[in-house]
Amino acid sequence: MSIEQSDHSTELTEHPATFPNPGLPPHRPRLGDEDPKAAKRSERLVLLLFTVSVLASIAAIVGYFAIPVDPETGSVGNTRLSTLIIGLGLGLGMLGIGTAAIHWAKSLMNDHDKVEERHEIAGDAETRSTAIEMFNDGAKDTDIARRPLIKGALGGALALAPLPFLVPLIGNLGGDWDISRFKRTAWAPAANGDRIYLATDPTNRRIKASDVTIGSLFHVMPWNLPEHPNYLDEKAKAVVLLVRVDPQDLKETEERASWSYDGIVAYSKICTHVGCPVALYERETHHLLCPCHQSTFDVTDEAKVVFGPAGRALPQLPIDVDENGYLVAQRDFDEPVGPSFWERER
């Protein structure tokens, strides 16, 4: 005992520094251990639960056969009912078994705690030295210490052996690896120089500038895109939102003045954040909203980001009208659409 505590020392010497572990507490008997009637009740409950399980399983099978879901006779209601009966039957069938087994274990099986020794996880000194000896004997048998070249050669061979598997695997996964496709969309004029008409998505009808009233929003894709061999890939890049605002409200830079037509502007629908379709339009504020992470773009101000995690404005599609008044793309976007990538500016 230390000196500061010497005034209490007489008291302290009577007590150990910590409490001793008192050992296992005495067993507390359950109702059923002393009262055979309670044990009998438990037994009956276990039997009942198993019976519930049996009945539920049978009900599920009956439900399976009794309720038709095939196209001729089925209906959505039947599908729901069949789901419910099969599911409830299976669920209750399982629950019955589970609750019965646990009740049995808890109320009827011997519940005296038992004690078992643990042994240290590591081997004892003798085991370890035997193991080391065995290992050394083995290593000596290989003679590797005297032939270091073999060790190096083995390492080299093992390092290279997976490559004939991995290179073809990874090499094939990326298709043609032509990542420059990120930068082209189906709005690029056809080989013969024909410009691409704007059409409604999904009805694929060309749009007359006069049909676009102030405040209305059009979901647009390149005309006849559904015939494209890679329809979905192209659609995932080419979809566009078309709105008409009061030309006075448009804040256009000099450079983009010719990209709109009489207050009609077209912006990529693919969010510059991580690529969700920017699907919501708020007419009063002229805001486009991406429902995924709420990036908000101002239609009147070159679709610049006014809120949210997107880092860039939505690319603008330069548009025009043909001699019949149909809207047409002047050319492809000037920049890649959708989420950013490393080589985007290259």
Next chain:
Amino acid sequence: MTTDLAPGPKVDPKIAATADFLDTRLGISKMFKGLGRKLFPDHWSFLLGEIALYSFIVLILSGTFLVFFFVPSMNEIHYPHDALPVTMQGQPMSEAFASTLNLSFHVRGGLFMRQLHHWSALIFVGAMVIHMLRILFTGAFRKPRELNYLIGFLMLITSLLAGLTGYSLPDDVLSGNGLRITDGVVRSIPIIGSYMSFMVFGGEFPGMDVIPRMYALHILFIPGLILALVAVHLFLVFWHKHTQYPGPGRTDKNVVGFPLFPIYVAKAGGFFFIVFGILGLMGATMSINNVWNYGPFDPALVGAGAQPDWYMLFLEGSLRLMPGWEVVIGGFTLSLNVLIPAVVIPGLLFTILGAYPFIHNLVTKDTGEHHVLDRPRNAPTRTAIIVAVLSAFFVLLGAGANDLIATHFSLSLNAITWAFRILFFVLPVVAFVVTKRVCFGLQRKDRELVLHGHETGRVVRFASGEYAEVHQPLDEFERWVLVGQDLPKPLEIEPAEDVNGVRRPGHTKELRRQNLSRFFYEERVEPVTPAELAAAHATGAHDALPASAGRDVHELEARSH
């Protein structure tokens, strides 16, 4: 051949022949001798891992059912005009989506199996996360179980992948947008991002390959990997023997519990059926992922207010909170607005989570074997760290639902986003401090209880007219749980200079370690010692019965404030 297996005890003749057959071929008597009566400690929190395991089994069973009817193809077809639901008739869609509809409406029990599968997946990951928290809070990851912790951690990561790949299979609008977001995240990775995106989709998004690829991963590779990890995980639980909560008679050198056969088999086996049963009831009654309401994937469509499965929501929230930073360096684009929230932050969080036992060892220089668990209050700093990290996770979950919060409480999205941004940094600090205080408070309450016993609600009046409540002292078994902890002490290091005044090499490193160790262990509430208990009793304990009312009442007063 004889049914008289051994000269000693006799076995029921009905099983004797089978037992003999198996023993002569597999040596099961040796196995049973070693394992049959192996002890398992009991506690409700040990069931969490079991819930995860059983949900996984249900996933395999229900998934196998789905495999027989699901068509993992992105080929376009038109949904037949005689098939349900009416809204989908004639619509263009992938075979994957069409087969999911067929599974739901025209395969008897198919919709149930889909719902069972999806609910099991949610519960599987949930149980695993809570199981992991139990391991962290109670210190079960400490030596010798660090490697098994790591295996558990790998299972968590693989399960997230299982969920991600499974969610993508039906090819509805939600799953397609999930893939679209995955694509955006992958592309943000510097240098190799674009190529990795091509690798996932076999070209550009969406392409024709991603669903067959996800399918192969989802039904073969990932479950196989998880199964292998589960096997090693469970083997190690056997090998190490289960940890136990502190209690009378329990030490680091023994196991107190019930034997494998029959109690544990009955309880664990029974519990499997209970988990299966509850998942079954969920699948029967709670509809989930009604893909026909979303429709087939179309890159121009998105469902407003759609939420991903819960275990992906934190990523969604993290993406939402980040400001729109994007920089161009030397002509190359770096999307910090995606890279930081979706790659860097989760990467850091998961690395710390996976490495926690090793960080613990490094910081605390703890080398002993631990088989008795900590009560979380007895490791205040660790408990506080876990709660702090959890609070950051909950902020991200909240941010993942910020649009719902905005519309529900009519708040501005901008304000909510800013609130979450601030909370993300502030709440963990507050949570840390508060949790630590709460732990110390609980430890002090334990001390009070040991020193003064339970309140009985019985009030006695002393001769002097004073009143006092009678307290019931704890018996030694109950007391042990509150006083048995052996709290680690902060690291002691040698002084900076040795006796000759020469600077010891490596001192600064030790100093750093000591500071860390102090951060963990310096502030402490020691458990009551026998001497303190005796002193408390001697100074007029509340457990005094009226018979001892002759005691000086002033002391009683002094102690009852």
